[in-house]
Amino acid sequence: MRVYLLLMLVAAAVTFLTTPFARWAALKTSAISAVRARDVHVLPTPRLGGLAMMFGIVVAVLLASRMPFLEGMFRDGQVWGILGGAGLVCLLGWADDKWDLDWLTKLAGQVLAAGVMAFQGVQLYTVPWPSGLTILPGQATVAITIFVVVLAMNAVNFVDGLDGLAAGIIAIGGSAFFFYTYGLTQVVSADDYASVATLLMAVLVGVCVGFLPHNFFPSRIFMGDAGSMVLGLVMAGAAISVTGRIQPDIQPVEVLSGAQSLPAFLPLLLPVAVLLLPLLDMGLAVLRRLAAGKSPMAPDRMHLHHRMLALGHSHRRAVVILYVWTAVFAYTAAALVWLSWQAVLVWLGVAVVVALVLTLGPLRHRGRFLDDDVALSGAIHKSPVTAGAPPEGSDR
Template sequence: MPSWLHPQSHWFVLAVATLVALSATPVVRALAVRLGVVARPTARSMHRVPVPHVGGLAIFAGFVAAVAVSLGWEDRDVVAVLLGGVVMLAVGLADDLWDLPPLVKLAGQVAAALTAVAAGVRIEVLTNPLGLFTASGADDLLVLGAWGVPLTVLWIVAVSNVINLIDGLDGLAAGIASIAALTVLVAALQTGQPMEVVLLMAALAGSTLGFLPYNFNPAKIFMGDTGALFIGYTLATVSVVGLLKSAAAVALAVPIMVLALPIADTALAILRRLQAGRPVMAADRDHLHHRLIRMGFSHRDAVLVMYLITAWLALGAVAVAEGNLLQGLLIVVTLAASVHLVARKLLEWNRQRPRRLGN
């Protein structure tokens, strides 16, 4: 039997998750239409017709099916990830169905994170390149002790919301999540992280890729908070598992780098709302993807631009996983400079566009 057909091959897991999500998505869509679970256009919506949502259920189905055939339910870390994932999925589903108040939604996200922490997913040490404040005999590690619990909860809730907030255009969150999961998978292989990290990321990448054909513009179904929160939660918790098993700084550095675009978008949104005296969780139409649309990009082109930037950041993250600290810093600086250059060129194009149209 070819190696890629082995149940614990990441290629096999990727294929199973993709096929299950691809098959489950039209079923979930039909059920959502029948039950009237649709996202209706609002003043801040980018779509103009009602679109079924809760597509995250298909993503979850693909993920769980792939995990079941490859890892089973005996591994403690896998069970921990899934327990909190079910809670996070329920929070997202409840929000999609009943539009939960922001504080209730946040409390649910914290509960999901605490479920994972209680089951053993916890940031216990961080790489400390300066060697400060470390325990005896751990010159390169910063031992967190009790601080690991709130830090882990903050990390899980933050990444979950980063993916949720970027889910503003057809296919945007699913595509970025696919790139991020594949990047973490490659980095885990490079750095010798446990096979469960590799397989969990393969399951997540496959389930989002299987969902994407139905979600790309024009979307036939949205993932909703059901999918976005679950995806962000899974990226966050599996990264922590990688850190637990290998104590490799790249376990957290890689997802931070590859998600730099939605992280920056979230940070700007928070600052923007604070400056305006508005609630931090209040929605608006001033995210990066909205700005690209206003600059004249089509819906699809705006998504593809953000895919390309994320893919470029992913290449940098993979390079960082292979290199040392100095190489990593050089790559980060190069990436920042290139993204800044692209942003400037886009702004220049936007300023010149009216003149070109007038000629």
């Protein structure tokens, strides 16, 4: 555990310290989000924070590769495949943040990055089934893997619409996934706690925590596509790598000692729980736009975060409440490893009630809990970016 926490700290520190340089690069290259009719931010804002996040991932992974405890994980190429795919989508996001690429070009780049991962062995070989784990046919593994990775990247990109929202959701949900994968490794490999998924989640949580001080409202920099796609890809890579820790010929009840129910489903259920809000937001957006006869990629102001603001929440309150919902779903799914499904269901009910009160209760309209006024006025006074200078962006 201490090794993973050290890597988490390194990733956070590197990301925090290099984000100002990413902001400088964004200002120098005019990679700045203008204020458009559908946007929530009120000032043109640099958007290359993903470069700092990628640098934090690279430094932490390279450090891990030199640690005797973890060096064995780097022999089969999975970690390097995920790192290579992340590097590709980071460059793709940088280009999109600078030149506003069309959706087809972005999709092609995403497929290429997911393909790099798949051909390095990061493939979804098994899926859970009521009777146990089912092995996918060989010709389908690459295609399904690419689909899952591209879906995760776009889900995180869709939800990246409020300051600190995407980074906070991945940090909170990723921490639940981290504890789950660490517990899984302790049971499956009692003599070796090294795990690709645990390593990746420790690093991913670290870079999100390191980026949040710069990105929470009022944000001084956005992660941009260079960040959101990297987060989605690494999350998907970690989830897929977990399936390799469970043998498909073992019955679900035998997979995890102490799990009360559905343990074989958790390697895929938990990432879905972590990304539930982004996936729900993306699914509703696609259905809404198709029903209106528009492209699924057509922008609008009907995302979940827009609806939170419409309920009367401040920017910061809306973000924190969406954090709460993420924690409810992610930690509920992770708790299935240690608690019976009946106990988890009770705690889920209590947590949902609390989250609903926060979402729909009196905090929407009165009280100064997480109000935006003071912070926003200070940000406007200090901001060196002038309105009208940057080109229009694509992701917010």
